[in-house]
Amino acid sequence: QVHLVESGGGLVQAGGSLRLSCAASGRTFSTYAMGWFRQAPGKERVFVASINWTGKSTYYSNSVKGRFTISRDNAKNTVSLQMNNLKPEDTAVYYCAAGIKTWGTSESDFGSWGQGTQVTVSS
Numbered sequence: 001q002v003h004l005v006e007s008g009g010g011l012v013q014a015g016g017s018l019r020l021s022c023a024a025s026g027r028t029f030s031t032y033a034m035g036w037f038r039q040a041p042g043k044e045r046v047f048v049a050s051i052n053w054t055g056k057s058t059y060y061s062n063s064v065k066g067r068f069t070i071s072r073d074n075a076k077n078t079v080s081l082q083m084n085n086l087k088p089e090d091t092a093v094y095y096c097a098a099g100i101k102t103w104g105t106s107e108s109d110f111g112s113w114g115q116g117t118q119v120t121v122s123s
Contacts, residue, residue: 002026002098002112009094009117012086016121020081022096022114030054030074033099035110036081038092038119045095045107049081053102064090086121094119 008020020036035050049060049070058070069082079096094117097110104110 002032004096004098004112004114006094006096006114006117009119011120011122014086014088014121014123016086017082017084018086018119020083020094020096020117020119022079024077024079024096024098026112027098029077031102033102033104033109034070034072034079035097035099035104036070036079037095037097037107037110038090039095039116040089040092047106048094050099050103050105050109051079053099057103059105083119086119088121088123090119091121092119093117 003025006022033052036048037045038048039045051058051070055072067085072079096114098112100111
């Protein structure tokens with residue numbers, strides 16, 4: 001099991017930027033994929049981005065591609081999500097997730113979840 005703690009959410013105006021971070025503990029961090037998901041009010045949780053165990057492969061949803069960047073630091077057991085050019089439709093609770101294997105792009109590929117951090121983008 002992996003324990004995950006997110007930070008960095010907040011309120012930002014449209015066009016602004018935020019950086020989310022997630023600290024992991026438990027299993028050896030460099031052996032599994034990491035991902036970010038989000039859940040908007042009244043909607044299901046959806047995939048945002050993921051990164052493989054080495055950090056050399058990343059994958060993004062079409063809605064954030066070109067605006068968000070996922071990265072990881074295996075020495076510090078952290079994963080980050082840099083969010084630029086934020087839009088009101090990016091408003092959601094963002095969840096960090098630890099993969100059950102070295103690579104993953106869907107919710108079923110992830111087995112541990114953080115508590116979530118709120119991101120609100122005003123127009």
